Amino acid sequence: DTEVTQTPKHLVMGMTNKKSLKCEQHMGHRAMYWYKQKAKKPPELMFVYSYEKLSINESVPSRFSPECPNSSLLNLHLHALQPEDSALYLCASSLGTAPYEQYFGPGTRLTVT
Amino acid sequence: SQQGEEDPQALSIQEGENATMNCSYKTSINNLQWYRQNSGRGLVHLILIRSNEREKHSGRLRVTLDTSKKSSSLLITASRAADTASYFCATDAFRTNAGKSTFGDGTTLTVKP
Secondary structure, three states: OOOEEEEOOEEEEOOOOEEEEEEEEOOOOOEEEEEEEOOOOOOEEEEEEEOOEEEEEOOOOOOEEEEEEEOOEEEEEEEOOOHHHOEEEEEEEEOOOOOOOOEEOOOEEEEEO | OOOEEEEOOEEEEEOOOOEEEEEEEOOOEEEEEEEEEOOOOOEEEEEEEEOOOOEEEEOOEEEEEEOOOOEEEEEEOOOOHHHOEEEEEEEEEOOOOOOOEEEOOOEEEEEEO
């Protein structure tokens, strides 16, 4: 199984809602990542988990809260988002941190109204 | 600004032609990777080249790295309509946190049948 799955595929939420994005991999990878990608822009790194511990937080606002319950799962909890947070949220995993290739999920298209 | 910048921003060719994309970066790197992204989807890893390597091949793909010029190129030979996608370089800068890949702005390739 060389797949990273993400749910949901699409999410529309109001600015007062609380929602979560989920990511799962069963490749035995020990590093997992969240990226944010706006239209026609490159992915921007948000968080990196290495061996289930948060190793990189790219100064992301606290309305985004990551969680790694186990080595296969990665969540991104969303609360009080702003319309400018609308984007494609990509999850990725790799065997370890650099220099390993990252495997990306298909993404969650988030719209904040 | 972004660690990686790509050139050209957009490229349109006929099927069967070769496509060349360039990536420049600003600081010393440990390795450089190329990814492909079909419209609105997750990224697919193409090739990883380490800072001590000059050239790598994978099928119809050829990647070169010139650390003295801080640049890399991706050549796709005998292009196909299915190669239509955005292509990103990603760098792991020297002496940064492991797992922190910075993506270039990307080149949008259109291959006309």
